[in-house]
Amino acid sequence: MPASDPDPERARGAGETGVSLRREGSAVVLTARGEFDVLTTPQLQAAVREALHDQNPPDVLVIDLTAVRFFASIALSALAEARQAAGEHTTLRLAVEHSLDRTLRLVGLDQQFALYSSAAEALAAEET
Amino acid sequence: MSPAANRVAAANFDLRAHRLARTHDVALMRYALADWIRAHGLTGDLAHDVELATYEALINTANHAYPAGVVGTVELHAHHQHDLIRITVTDHGRWEPPAADPGRLRGRGLNLIRALADHTILAPTDVGTTVTMTWYLTLPETLGTS
Numbered sequence: 178m179p180a181s182d183p184d185p186e187r188a189r190g191a192g193e194t195g196v197s198l199r200r201e202g203s204a205v206v207l208t209a210r211g212e213f214d215v216l217t218t219p220q221l222q223a224a225v226r227e228a229l230h231d232q233n234p235p236d237v238l239v240i241d242l243t244a245v246r247f248f249a250s251i252a253l254s255a256l257a258e259a260r261q262a263a264g265e266h267t268t269l270r271l272a273v274e275h276s277l278d279r280t281l282r283l284v285g286l287d288q289q290f291a292l293y294s295s296a297a298e299a300l301a302a303e304e305t
Numbered sequence: 306m307s308p309a310a311n312r313v314a315a316a317n318f319d320l321r322a323h324r325l326a327r328t329h330d331v332a333l334m335r336y337a338l339a340d341w342i343r344a345h346g347l348t349g350d351l352a353h354d355v356e357l358a359t360y361e362a363l364i365n366t367a368n369h370a371y372p373a374g375v376v377g378t379v380e381l382h383a384h385h386q387h388d389l390i391r392i393t394v395t396d397h398g399r400w401e402p403p404a405a406d407p408g409r410l411r412g413r414g415l416n417l418i419r420a421l422a423d424h425t426i427l428a429p430t431d432v433g434t435t436v437t438m439t440w441y442l443t444l445p446e447t448l449g450t451s
Contacts, residue, residue, distance in 0.1 A: 214360065215364055249364065250413040284417055
């Protein structure tokens with residue numbers, strides 16, 4: 178039977194993976210950094226819930242993924258869930274770098290989201 | 306051996322890993338693959354696609370190959386020759402039929418594998434399932450051994 182190391186987070190320095198939320202006027206910016214696999218995507222899901230289930234849901238939720246270096250299918254599913262949860266009340270915008278932009282296009286999810294190249298650009302975008 | 310010689314020697318080796326089909330174990334297999342990818346000098350979209358597609362195949366095994374309560378094993382084999390990269394992920398279970406899986410993870414994972422790899426074969430047998438993913442290289446990517 179192969180050996181098993183119980184702590185892959187430590188092996189990888191998962192301190193680099195994390196999520197944070199900040200208010201920007203009537204918008205909320207969710208910044209995600211690092212690697213989102215089956216172990217870490219629950220952090221992203223929890224932050225989305227926190228952002229949207231506020232007593233005053235934001236007009237705009239920007240999910241800044243420009244500092245993400247690994248994004249598994251479970252994390253793509255989390256984005257699709259965020260879109261559903263945002264509903265009509267909150268406009269969801271994503272800031273993505275090259276790899277994630279390409280992945281979203283490869284699986285045909287790019288049409289489901291408003292994509293920008295930075296959080297600042299997403300915040301400045303006109304209401305559509 | 307010097308670090309450079311170590312790197313060249315490492316680039317000659319296939320990666321073979323065999324672990325329990327659990328989420329923590331397959332995360333470690335992904336890290337080992339990422340190291341292997343770097344040792345082979347692979348970068349950019351290709352490096353990204355190989356790591357992501359392989360993880361999706363591994364996590365599918367952890368999630369779907371074995372019945373609830375049974376912890377089976379999964380094998381990873383990564384091979385690099387001058388004109389291709391071939392990754393195989395093998396389990397010894399039987400993937401649950403889609404009807405038993407109410408989530409969308411499995412379908413999205415398989416779609417992602419097929420979109421990322423140049424060629425994908427999903428081969429279920431009576432004794433397990435093997436996913437074979439191939440990328441065809443247009444330029445030499447290794448350091449060479451000469």
